[in-house]
Amino acid sequence: MPEITEWRDRIWRYRLIGTKCKSCGSTYYPPRNGKCFRCGGETEEVELPRRGKLLSYTIVYQAPTLYKHSSPYIVGYIELSNGTRLFAMLTDIEPGEVRVGMELEATLRRLYTYGDSGHIVYGVKFRPVVE
Template identity: 55%
Template sequence: MVWARSVPRAWRERLKRYRLVGGKCPACGSLVYPHRLVCPYCGHEGLEEVELPRRGKVISYTVIRHPPSEFKGLEPYVIAVVELEGGARVLAQLTDVEPGEVEVGMEVEAVLRRYREQGPDGVIEYGLKFRPVE
């Protein structure tokens, strides 16, 4: 997802309501994110598209101190595996939290945040991040 800097207000509003769309396996009931065609657990083809819960908890995390060049300046930041309610697992960056405050088991919720800015034209990508639930 890439939007220009001049993204209109209406779009921003839409971003706030961004849905977390994943897949549900009709055979084994597993939830996966992102949506895909084949169930990674049982191999069943034809997962249904479902909206996933936005809340979950951190089950593991890594503090990134030496990021690839496009993320330079953002370090240190935290990449976590978040298990959503229902069991789908999402690999995503945490936001609104210091690396030293992150704990396994921490309750988090999905938000749309600026992800990175590219080049002098300032193309901004928005992406899914998770922040602690207050």
């Protein structure tokens, strides 16, 4: 029952909760337990900034089963405003509009739906900043 595994991850998946080292200030996403891998310091969970910029990206044409109805879709390598780097799907953007360096903001979207159970998995995606 993957629904249960994914339920356990929901808070950090919905809200960009990461890990921050209390000593050196390094931040990671997704969060992880234990000591900071950079300096060995104690870590705590923090809510990460919702804005960032696009470092690199790909347009996925051959998709895994759970995402096969979403393709082609864009996955970005994103640096949040505090320096945390992560991968996330981009949304509300056409392939021709993607530019390395563009400003993005987090939003909540459907990631995929389990075919048999119909269970919907929501999570963070990034879109061009709306203001």
